[in-house]
Amino acid sequence: MDIVDFEVPELKKMKRPPPVLYCRGRKRLLTRRKVSIVGTRRPNAYTKSVIGQIAGGLAQRGVVVVSGAAMGVDALAHRGAGAADTIAVLGCGLNHRYPAVNASLIEEIETEGLVLSRFEADFRAAPWSFVVRNEIVVALGEVLVVGQADRNSGTMRSVEFAKRMGKEIFVLPHRLGESEGTNDLLKEGSAEAIYDLDAFLLRFGEAEENGADDLLEFCRCFPTYEETLKRFGDRLxxxxxxxxxxIRNGLVVPT
Known part of the structure; x- marks a missing residue:
């Protein structure tokens, strides 16, 4: 375990910046452009697909994806970006890979990307520590993308941090009765909807020509067979x- 031994200007946006950040992985990811992605632990199929595309598209442009390593949207964002282009902020000490369901993902990010914690190594997560984690996640990103969120959820607490920090907030357009938290943000004019994925990604430049297979990038978030076939045809x-x-249970899984 190491510490971040240089200034991270983005953290100055926090009400009380952490006096120390413990880390495992590539600290220099903190010096690159970053986008924070958060959302529900129970995303629908539409959210799963689009968040994976957003995260993958950002990584192809050299942008680091920041999230909180939780189930659902967080894990999709990390996987979509790929372990080498993501920062996971934990609500516990680095000796605990929590939640257990994402332990292998967190371990992969420790090796290829960067895992951060405000807490000492053996600290076990508590409800208040996730709030601290969420503020760090939001602070690190240039903008905040909210994939899907219910009213009065922890994700909406992250949105409040973003508002206080003056961050731009982007959300996915959802149907009535779904993701009421983000729909409320659109109604009140606090967020901008991502209607055009390519236009949103162009805010961060053109995709790098690094030979990445866009089909495999797309499949990182386990899309359905039907949507993958529609997009890639015979390539699938x-x-x-x-x-x-x-192909497993109607989903496409990269080997």
Whole structure:
């Protein structure tokens, strides 16, 4: 375990910046452009697909995706960006990979990306420590993307941090009765809807020509077979025959 031993200007936006940040991984990710992505632990299929595309698109532009390593949207954001282009902020000490369901993901980010914590190594998560984590997640990002959120949820507490810090807030357009928290933000004019994914990503420049396979990037978030086939056509069938993806329970999974 290490500490962040240089100034992180983004943290000055916090009401009480952490006196120390413990870390495992590549500290220099903190010096790159960053976008925070948060949302519900129970995303619908639409949210899963779009968040994966947003995170992957940001990573292709050299932007680091920041989230809180929780189930749902957080994990989708980390996976969509890829472990090497993501920062996970924990609500516990670094000796605990919590939640357990994401332990392997957190371990991968420790190796290839960056995991941060405000807390000493053996600290166990408490309800208030997740609030602290959420503020750090929001502070680090240039903007905040909210994938999906219910009213009065922890995600909406993160939105309050973003408002106080003067961050731009972007949300996915959802149907009536879904993601009422983000729909409220649109109604009150506090957030901007991402109607055009390409236009949103162009805010961060053009995708880098690094030879990444866009089909495999898309499949990182386990899209349905139907939506992947619609988007990639015969390329999906070729990838399946080559063993680069598997079809499991109607979802496409990269090998």
């Amino acid at each position: 069938l070729e990838a399946e025959l080559e063993g680069r993806v598997l």
